[in-house]
Amino acid sequence: MMVMELNLIMVSTLSMILFVIGVYGLVSKRNLLRLIFSIEIMINAATLNFVAFAAYLGSSMSVAQIAGVIIIALAAAEAAAGLSLILEAHRLRKDVVVDQLREMKG
Amino acid sequence: MIFPPGPLDPIIIFLATLSVMSAIIALESRQIVYGAVSLIVMFLGISAIFLYLGGLYLGVVQLGVYVGAIGVLILFAVILVGESRTPEPNVNRIIGATAAMIVLGSLLVGFTALQMLPAPHHVGAQELSRIASRLMRDYGLVIVALGSLLASTAFGSVMITRR
Amino acid sequence: MDAQTKDVRDSVSFWLIISLVVILIIGWVVEGDVLIDFLVDLVSGPQVLTNPLFLSIVFPGLLYVSIVAAVAIYVERKIAAKIQIRIGPQYAGRVEGILQVVADGIKMAAKEFVIPRTVDVTFFVAAPILSLTVGMLSITVVPFSPTTVIFPFPVNLLLFFAIVSFFPLTALLAGWASNNKFSLIGAARALFQQASYEIPMLISALAPALLAGSLRIEDIVMAQKDMPFLFPAILSAIIFLAAALAETEKHPFEIPEADSEIVAGWMTEYSSMPYTLFMLAVYVKMISLSTLFTDLFLSGWLGPISLPPEAWTVVKSWIVLLIFLTVRALFPRIRIDQMLKMGWGSMLLLSVAGLFLAIALGMVVGL
Numbered sequence: 001m002m003v004m005e006l007n008l009i010m011v012s013t014l015s016m017i018l019f020v021i022g023v024y025g026l027v028s029k030r031n032l033l034r035l036i037f038s039i040e041i042m043i044n045a046a047t048l049n050f051v052a053f054a055a056y057l058g059s060s061m062s063v064a065q066i067a068g069v070i071i072i073a074l075a076a077a078e079a080a081a082g083l084s085l086i087l088e089a090h091r092l093r094k095d096v097v098v099d100q101l102r103e104m105k106g
Numbered sequence: 107m108i109f110p111p112g113p114l115d116p117i118i119i120f121l122a123t124l125s126v127m128s129a130i131i132a133l134e135s136r137q138i139v140y141g142a143v144s145l146i147v148m149f150l151g152i153s154a155i156f157l158y159l160g161g162l163y164l165g166v167v168q169l170g171v172y173v174g175a176i177g178v179l180i181l182f183a184v185i186l187v188g189e190s191r192t193p194e195p196n197v198n199r200i201i202g203a204t205a206a207m208i209v210l211g212s213l214l215v216g217f218t219a220l221q222m223l224p225a226p227h228h229v230g231a232q233e234l235s236r237i238a239s240r241l242m243r244d245y246g247l248v249i250v251a252l253g254s255l256l257a258s259t260a261f262g263s264v265m266i267t268r269r
Numbered sequence: 270m271d272a273q274t275k276d277v278r279d280s281v282s283f284w285l286i287i288s289l290v291v292i293l294i295i296g297w298v299v300e301g302d303v304l305i306d307f308l309v310d311l312v313s314g315p316q317v318l319t320n321p322l323f324l325s326i327v328f329p330g331l332l333y334v335s336i337v338a339a340v341a342i343y344v345e346r347k348i349a350a351k352i353q354i355r356i357g358p359q360y361a362g363r364v365e366g367i368l369q370v371v372a373d374g375i376k377m378a379a380k381e382f383v384i385p386r387t388v389d390v391t392f393f394v395a396a397p398i399l400s401l402t403v404g405m406l407s408i409t410v411v412p413f414s415p416t417t418v419i420f421p422f423p424v425n426l427l428l429f430f431a432i433v434s435f436f437p438l439t440a441l442l443a444g445w446a447s448n449n450k451f452s453l454i455g456a457a458r459a460l461f462q463q464a465s466y467e468i469p470m471l472i473s474a475l476a477p478a479l480l481a482g483s484l485r486i487e488d489i490v491m492a493q494k495d496m497p498f499l500f501p502a503i504l505s506a507i508i509f510l511a512a513a514l515a516e517t518e519k520h521p522f523e524i525p526e527a528d529s530e531i532v533a534g535w536m537t538e539y540s541s542m543p544y545t546l547f548m549l550a551v552y553v554k555m556i557s558l559s560t561l562f563t564d565l566f567l568s569g570w571l572g573p574i575s576l577p578p579e580a581w582t583v584v585k586s587w588i589v590l591l592i593f594l595t596v597r598a599l600f601p602r603i604r605i606d607q608m609l610k611m612g613w614g615s616m617l618l619l620s621v622a623g624l625f626l627a628i629a630l631g632m633v634v635g636l
Binding site for chain 1: 115252
């Protein structure tokens, strides 16, 4: 690849690494709060890609920012709903481990 | 900012390192409050990258919403819930790392598509009013849907957590 | 007393020098030779007023803010005393206790910074520093005149509110790190209060932004050439003042540090200089909020007679600050549930109503 794209490669690599870290956390952790952390990390990684490529292409920064704002609003909704569910789970189970929430098992 | 041709930008390297390190600490810290604070540091790092790349509006929204609202909310929930009593099993780490490696491999395949990127065509600085008009003209329905989603989420969370 | 203690007195000046050197090095890396530029500007006369180092250290940065905060503390105590038919500070400095703040400062600096054994040392020490940092960040984005702004930014109104939303974070960290029930209750109260009053404040700050058609504070001020936005946006201005009072945790809304209920709220475990840092952060926040109010509603640096633009901003912001300090002595403290009910109920509705009222009145007067 050209030297010119090195910074773009840097930022999209960062986005990729953050996404992979999020996947790792989502698979390996059992604490519900850590799962929320992983999801937030993955969402941030996704937003980063929009901005990185818009900054590289130079023309579509406004579209990228709109996409980012929509993603952030969705993330806010997700965090609010998830955290309230976690608080409720904590109230019922006195702990926040995923494995304990299996009443619905057939 | 348009990516400058030439060598790697040290500021981008610094911010990237900061974000990755704090993301790892967020997941692997022994005390979960440290993890939450580290997650907030990661949000800060990402918003600094947005600001540095020229996404001023998005960077500020990231600061206000992610750090100021979501980060504070997560930290408050972490403080309320406290430490989990059951330790994380070590086997899960290996499974998680394997899954992460598989995802990384598939992402790397997509990475080769970078060669097919069109050449950048530079235009002038983006005005905030342009974002606003696009947001209202092209994405009006999305805004309405998002607003109703946020309102119903807020209402639902209050109903869930109410005793 | 079984406590792990640390003597900060010896290290305060050390850390000050270290941080100054770090700032200079960062400035040197980013902006070239900051110190040499500052010295060149200093000998060349009025050009120094727009030098970045001068802006951040003298006016409207560290020195201005510290002096105004000190004067505000003295004036606040005197006003409260006069309203409550007391005398107030009397002895230090012979005349009306005018050196009381200096005496208090020396007393605070001479005390020992006690770090109890059960606290989380990292966040316990970091919280006051972070708090003052956030306070100082909030003053950097508020313009005192078109050229007198430390950090010029295209959407600085949004940036200001983003920075103000960091304050609950520091309170929460301090409260958790203290490992004390009173601290945690105070921190939770601070979070509820500041998070719920930020929304009416933001909405009422949108009224001048809508009237001016810009999210840049400089543009908002320039749009008030004919008439300050106080008149069309009167309801928004009142809501903004009330919400700003709640944000700064001053007296009718002094719930997070209600001393008769929860000792000193999230600052219970703090003593000596860190406590002073918290207090200074609160006053810095108050100064930046009053300056923002001046810029948004009182036409900022524009005035009927020609003075230096910074002088207008400073004088108007002092008047707003005086309102903040006077309200403190007039009202009793309300309860947290009343406070939250008001914040999510009438304040929110009134701020939205103020937005529409401002638009309607702005159309009437033809802005």
